[in-house]
Amino acid sequence: MADTARAERAREARELRRAQILAVALQVFSEKGYHAASISDVVKAAGVARGTFYQYFDSKHAIFHELLDQLIAGLSASIVGVDLSEGAAPVRQQLIGTVTRIVDAVDTNRPFVRIVLRVAVGLDAEVDAKLEEFYGNIRSVIALSLRRGQMMGLIRECDPELAAVCVLGSFRAVIEQYLGSDDEVDTHRLALGILEFSLKGLLA
Amino acid sequence: MADTARAERAREARELRRAQILAVALQVFSEKGYHAASISDVVKAAGVARGTFYQYFDSKHAIFHELLDQLIAGLSASIVGVDLSEGAAPVRQQLIGTVTRIVDAVDTNRPFVRIVLRVAVGLDAEVDAKLEEFYGNIRSVIALSLRRGQMMGLIRECDPELAAVCVLGSFRAVIEQYLGSDDEVDTHRLALGILEFSLKGLLA
Amino acid sequence: MADTARAERAREARELRRAQILAVALQVFSEKGYHAASISDVVKAAGVARGTFYQYFDSKHAIFHELLDQLIAGLSASIVGVDLSEGAAPVRQQLIGTVTRIVDAVDTNRPFVRIVLRVAVGLDAEVDAKLEEFYGNIRSVIALSLRRGQMMGLIRECDPELAAVCVLGSFRAVIEQYLGSDDEVDTHRLALGILEFSLKGLLA
């Protein structure tokens, strides 16, 4: 029984260590980029030996992909389409909620933003594919919502795919512009601004 | 006189060689990305010796920056604000013209797209600064036009800076999505789509 | 008394564990070779922790040498010179017996063959020295027997040292060729063949 308890403690310690190295690597990658960041940087920052790193991760490549997967999964979770069924909250309110939720999630995860929006761009084919899948999923959700909106007469006539690209593009741009740095921002104002732009356009 | 002529010819030959290496490097960087592209790749593709490369360019870093400057300068030229003076073409027509002009410029210059939108992202602080200046200028032009439009009652009440970010973001996204690959696209349809989205939004 | 008994049992358990690790290491070394075999392989195959391994053996080097010593000792025992005293069995019968005994010993101990004939070759000076001593002893026994045979007129005039090298060489070659793999072989036929070759040569 003592053995079980000890093994359990050991397992937990391992997971903690692993999580710690992941967190440190996230910082290092987001600060220096993928290529400029060396495993030396990571282990120095984590205060572990080189070998320890390789006990937990197969390679520099591997830990980066694990980070990327984890980050993408985290964000994917907060992205949901609009609920148009009866009894659901008003559409506009839902949209404000979703946008605010995402902006806040991003706001509290700055290193994340840098990796997905800047560090991981154009790295290699596999990374590109992952990001493209991620963005593709989001575009699909948006396009689907737009198509439904069109059927209900809420959304004007237009190519939903192209519109989805535009919506996601403006969204990403705002996030990159305002949350890419370390400054404080009024996330609520941003969420509202993005939404108004996408819904009402700029004409008076 | 003969000497002057000969010197002149030599200077021209040098400039041609320089331009050729730049052109080759543009291709190589756009295909492989900055890090994966090696000087070996460039000199092999250009058919010159390694040493020759270094007679024309100080470093890999240097030629990339020169390319980036040149690309940014080329695009900056095609971006102009809206002319609101009397006698100018109707605003909507101007906008369609500008957007179409830019989309076409990008369309005929695919390697450019890849470098500015993908290869140069997150490379290092200096590159980031250049891109930020480039995008900043565009945003300023847009924001200024929007502010003028608001004064004339053409543009609705909103934060012009934030709106500029959105406009540029949707624009970039469309370009990246449709012009990032090597496929044929209907550039006119894209130009119209982007414009309608930014001006009228999505609501019916 | 109880303490003595318990200590005894502990000692036996230790020796068993030690022997088991040795046996596993024999397999691992014979399959992968010295360098390709890692301590990880050994402890995994033995089902013990890395630290346990180092409680029984000082180093990878040490366990390999211990194995080598043990293997060499085992084989050395089955090698005895010819008994030429009166009343001894006929020489030819003795030789057949010895050769068959060795070939059988090797046959039932394939991992041994691989280590002594392949894995331990050219590893380092110390290992080389041990093998050289082993082979040297065998050559001495052979040479001595040959010298005695020459005095009795049984063996033709020749350099006994050189002849001993030849005899051992053909012996090793046959073993390596036929027992190095995992195939079944007719050990008796081999023993006879080697013997005939050494004694009668190839001429008609």
Added chain:
Amino acid sequence: MADTARAERAREARELRRAQILAVALQVFSEKGYHAASISDVVKAAGVARGTFYQYFDSKHAIFHELLDQLIAGLSASIVGVDLSEGAAPVRQQLIGTVTRIVDAVDTNRPFVRIVLRVAVGLDAEVDAKLEEFYGNIRSVIALSLRRGQMMGLIRECDPELAAVCVLGSFRAVIEQYLGSDDEVDTHRLALGILEFSLKGLLA
């Protein structure tokens, strides 16, 4: 024209450098063995930079295999079967000639011996395959000669394959024993001794 001459000189210089590195590597591998020898050892001994090594050879593995191939090819050339046609030299004289030729070739190429007989043994599957092919070819030549000899009544009844293994084995053993070190030896005496042993055996 001057360019052609210069290019020619450059090519020759490259080949010389390549040959020099190969020669140095032969020494280093033969002295330290494959694993203990590092590329650092080779480049230090050759007086070139690490990168230079990799301009000429793809990897440590690659240069070793090139050496091995070259060594095996060199020796394979000096091994020919017995010519039994009318008018050919007497068989015994041919054999003495061949054996002496090989022993001399080995004698003047001591580092070669170490690599093929010791360093390359049990390294990895590919190396083993190469050596096995080499020895297999030699055994084939020997066995074929023996079979022909049996048909002519020169060689006694026996399994030619097994006999070939014995012949090659005694040969290798003598070479390893007497030529593996750096000592002077009487190569003629060795050649004769090996031959007598194989042909006449040891019985009086």
Added chain:
DNA sequence: CATGAATGAGTTTTCATTCAT
């Protein structure tokens, strides 16, 4: 001015060994 062989600092990765629990 062109050439391309040489350079070597810097990177990722491995694995025998130690030691706190």
Added chain:
DNA sequence: GATGAATGAAAACTCATTCAT
């Protein structure tokens, strides 16, 4: 006595840059 996570020295390999020809 057993455990296995941590260690870090050492290895193979890359590639932007230099410089003698």
